[in-house]
Amino acid sequence: MENFTFYAPTMFVFGDGEEQKTGELVRHFNGTKVLLVYGGGSVKKNGAYDAVTASLDAAGLAWEELSGVQANPRSGIVYKGIEQVREEGFDFLIALGGGSVIDTAKAIGFGACYDGDFWDFFTGRAKIKKTLPVGVVLTIAAAGSEGSDSCVITQERGNLKWGCPKTDLIRPKFAILDPRLTCTLPASQTANGAADIFAHICERYFSPTPDVALTDRLCEALMKTIVDAAPEALAHPDAYSPRADLMWAGMLAHNNSCGVGRVQDWASHQIEHELSAFYDCAHGAGLAVILPAWMEYVYPKDPMRFARFGTEVFGCEMDYARPERTAREGIRRLRVFFKSLGLPEKLQDIGGRLEDVPDMIEHRREKPNGFPFGGFMKFGPEEMEAVLRLSAE
Amino acid sequence: MENFTFYAPTMFVFGDGEEQKTGELVRHFNGTKVLLVYGGGSVKKNGAYDAVTASLDAAGLAWEELSGVQANPRSGIVYKGIEQVREEGFDFLIALGGGSVIDTAKAIGFGACYDGDFWDFFTGRAKIKKTLPVGVVLTIAAAGSEGSDSCVITQERGNLKWGCPKTDLIRPKFAILDPRLTCTLPASQTANGAADIFAHICERYFSPTPDVALTDRLCEALMKTIVDAAPEALAHPDAYSPRADLMWAGMLAHNNSCGVGRVQDWASHQIEHELSAFYDCAHGAGLAVILPAWMEYVYPKDPMRFARFGTEVFGCEMDYARPERTAREGIRRLRVFFKSLGLPEKLQDIGGRLEDVPDMIEHRREKPNGFPFGGFMKFGPEEMEAVLRLSAE
Numbered sequence: 001m002e003n004f005t006f007y008a009p010t011m012f013v014f015g016d017g018e019e020q021k022t023g024e025l026v027r028h029f030n031g032t033k034v035l036l037v038y039g040g041g042s043v044k045k046n047g048a049y050d051a052v053t054a055s056l057d058a059a060g061l062a063w064e065e066l067s068g069v070q071a072n073p074r075s076g077i078v079y080k081g082i083e084q085v086r087e088e089g090f091d092f093l094i095a096l097g098g099g100s101v102i103d104t105a106k107a108i109g110f111g112a113c114y115d116g117d118f119w120d121f122f123t124g125r126a127k128i129k130k131t132l133p134v135g136v137v138l139t140i141a142a143a144g145s146e147g148s149d150s151c152v153i154t155q156e157r158g159n160l161k162w163g164c165p166k167t168d169l170i171r172p173k174f175a176i177l178d179p180r181l182t183c184t185l186p187a188s189q190t191a192n193g194a195a196d197i198f199a200h201i202c203e204r205y206f207s208p209t210p211d212v213a214l215t216d217r218l219c220e221a222l223m224k225t226i227v228d229a230a231p232e233a234l235a236h237p238d239a240y241s242p243r244a245d246l247m248w249a250g251m252l253a254h255n256n257s258c259g260v261g262r263v264q265d266w267a268s269h270q271i272e273h274e275l276s277a278f279y280d281c282a283h284g285a286g287l288a289v290i291l292p293a294w295m296e297y298v299y300p301k302d303p304m305r306f307a308r309f310g311t312e313v314f315g316c317e318m319d320y321a322r323p324e325r326t327a328r329e330g331i332r333r334l335r336v337f338f339k340s341l342g343l344p345e346k347l348q349d350i351g352g353r354l355e356d357v358p359d360m361i362e363h364r365r366e367k368p369n370g371f372p373f374g375g376f377m378k379f380g381p382e383e384m385e386a387v388l389r390l391s392a393e
Numbered sequence: 394m395e396n397f398t399f400y401a402p403t404m405f406v407f408g409d410g411e412e413q414k415t416g417e418l419v420r421h422f423n424g425t426k427v428l429l430v431y432g433g434g435s436v437k438k439n440g441a442y443d444a445v446t447a448s449l450d451a452a453g454l455a456w457e458e459l460s461g462v463q464a465n466p467r468s469g470i471v472y473k474g475i476e477q478v479r480e481e482g483f484d485f486l487i488a489l490g491g492g493s494v495i496d497t498a499k500a501i502g503f504g505a506c507y508d509g510d511f512w513d514f515f516t517g518r519a520k521i522k523k524t525l526p527v528g529v530v531l532t533i534a535a536a537g538s539e540g541s542d543s544c545v546i547t548q549e550r551g552n553l554k555w556g557c558p559k560t561d562l563i564r565p566k567f568a569i570l571d572p573r574l575t576c577t578l579p580a581s582q583t584a585n586g587a588a589d590i591f592a593h594i595c596e597r598y599f600s601p602t603p604d605v606a607l608t609d610r611l612c613e614a615l616m617k618t619i620v621d622a623a624p625e626a627l628a629h630p631d632a633y634s635p636r637a638d639l640m641w642a643g644m645l646a647h648n649n650s651c652g653v654g655r656v657q658d659w660a661s662h663q664i665e666h667e668l669s670a671f672y673d674c675a676h677g678a679g680l681a682v683i684l685p686a687w688m689e690y691v692y693p694k695d696p697m698r699f700a701r702f703g704t705e706v707f708g709c710e711m712d713y714a715r716p717e718r719t720a721r722e723g724i725r726r727l728r729v730f731f732k733s734l735g736l737p738e739k740l741q742d743i744g745g746r747l748e749d750v751p752d753m754i755e756h757r758r759e760k761p762n763g764f765p766f767g768g769f770m771k772f773g774p775e776e777m778e779a780v781l782r783l784s785a786e
Binding site: 001002003004005006007008009011012013014015016017018211213214217218220221222224225228229240241244245248249252257260261 | 394395396397398399400401402404405406407408409410411604606607610611613614615617618621622633634637638641642645650653654
């Protein structure tokens with residue numbers, strides 16, 4: 001186990017109807033004038049918008065709104081939000097939505113406290129020193145951004161999907177997680193979310209660090225729960241319990257409970273970011289394509305770890321004589337699981353084309369620290385290309 | 394699953410040698426004048442005292458010390474510490490030690506910010522509104538007090554071992570966990586700590602709340618880790634890895650990661666508090682006596698849950714036709730496990746006597762909300778007596 005710091009100071013308020021506490025929580029964290037950031041009409045249909053705004057009113061808070069955040073959030077709306085904050089002097093941001101809305105609010109928060117272009121933080125030209133407090137009302141179980149120290153935005157100039165450097169400053173003050181709000185999600189979004197959560201754990205689970213027994217088991221506990229809950233949530237969209245399991249798993253998968261003391265991988269995420277940038281596919285859908293291909297490529301490096309994955313998560317029978325067989329069976333069952341959720345299987349299923357691979361690699365090269373990446377196995381352009389090719393087979 | 398709030402804002406700094414960051418962390422949390430609270434000579438022998446004081450000096454902090462905290466911490470030293478803070482104007486407390494030292498520092502922290510007797514907070518006569526910040530350098534894996542919102546002190550007037558009402562205000566600002574510092578613990582303390590951690594999970598695991606699949610699995614991940622790591626730590630006292638597993642498990646077992654959304658039990662802890670008060674036994678030793686007796690008494694209420702415990706934690710073969718057999722086998726294996734660590738088995742082993750049972754019950758009655766207690770099964774005086782009698786058989 002390696003030395004580590006674990007810091008997860010966000011207050012999580014979890015359960016049916018808890019979004020009615022939004023105003024009270026803003027007050028608790030000393031907010032007075034709120035910019036409410038959200039996406040489209042879904043929060044109006046499922047009642048979340050009404051509940052949150054009624055709660056802001058009841059707490060006597062001044063508020064205005066910024067709507068129109070899209071999946072794979074773009075720089076345009078961030079610039080717009082920063083403008084709005086500068087003009088109106090908001091001192092608190094509420095993100096009502098999923099990862100895209102939260103990341104947009106985070107970027108508005110630090111962008112508004114900085115005189116230059118907020119993109120400077122992404123290119124490394126400036127360092128985040130101050131930000132506006134963000135509170136979250138989560139409407140989809142997936143990203144983990146509700147408790148995280150990171151934020152990903154696509155810069156429209158150049159189509160660059162980049163993350164800002166991690167900092168505790170941008171962790172939300174509070175996050176309200178009401179599983180009921182996720183019951184009305186389209187099946188595809190529920191499935192994408194499950195794939196995303198699963199991938200967040202895999203990025204931590206597949207580690208070269210020895211002696212991390214406890215976090216290994218925590219990872220397995222989370223993965224088993226997703227394998228159990230996701231099909232239930234799809235079969236019975238209104239059932240509370242599988243939604244609650246997925247939503248809480250989404251938080252724990254990304255607050256680093258499962259990642260402390262170990263080198264993490266994150267290669268699949270890095271490759272997927274290119275898919276989202278090129279094809280505007282949902283993050284979870286892209287991960288469902290890349291993660292099994294990544295596993296297929298890297299498992300020979302440590303077949304025992306993948307055999308353990310197959311045995312502990314998918315109940316494969318351990319082949320003690322040929323553990324690599326169990327390893328492959330685990331990867332196969334992951335594919336079957338993703339497919340059963342209606343997720344895409346191949347690069348082509350999300351509109352991807354092998355002809356674009358060189359461009360994707362070039363794109364990756366433009367990022368600060370573009371290559372190499374990956375903690376379980378170091379990835380250069382060659383490895384990235386190999387995984388993308390495997391994902392199309 | 395029930396609605397819940399999860400808030401664990403303590404910063405955990407974990408690993409070999411990390412106590413050298415104490416001064417830097419006090420500065421980070423705006424401390425300037427430190428009272429260093431500790432127990433006896435062990436922190437001088439294992440180098441922790443030297444490392445911490447050197448680090449306070451290096452950070453340019455003024456500091457003084459208060460030593461002599463004992464196991465099952467008593468009110469006397471709390472009064473002494475409060476006096477010291479009032480005279481010298483300390484603005485930060487460092488607890489260098491285990492649960493007893495941390496709880497003493499917490500009580501000094503809120504006692505010093507209050508004009509009356511600090512015991513008023515325990516009797517319910519006053520409510521904690523302000524406290525001095527506490528930082529922890531942990532030297533034993535067990536109590537979980539390093540991240541918790543609670544604190545237990547024995548009032549010498551009347552020999553009352555009571556907890557103060559829980560409040561986020563008393564959570565430590567930071568906690569440094571260096572597993573290396575626990576390598577020099579006597580075997581008995583390592584074993585007591587393991588029993589205490591195990592019990593902290595059981596108090597949450599045995600719940601009447603349905604649909605808590607994820608936390609059930611997290612609890613099992615932790616319990617399996619303790620069953621694996623504790624014998625290793627005893628067999629190879631200097632090995633880092635089992636010490637690290639135990640220490641991190643101790644934190645997770647008590648920061649409520651494993652307890653959210655469910656009714657918790659805590660009957661074994663309540664009964665054990667009487668054993669500690671009467672016989673001054675170590676908390677973990679008392680729990681090793683009470684927990685299996687409690688299980689034996691309550692398992693018929695939900696044999697399936699105890700069968701799951703036996704199967705998932707101790708690898709029992711599930712008897713699908715007679716799950717209560719698997720339940721009993723799980724409890725038997727817990728006794729074997731505790732015994733293998735050298736822990737006491739019976740009431741008599743910690744100097745307990747059945748003749749004292751009526752007095753213990755009377756003692757319990759004097760507490761605010763003394764009876765009933767227990768979330769898995771409601772305990773009145775009769776149930777408490779039954780478990781104490783079982784613990785002597």
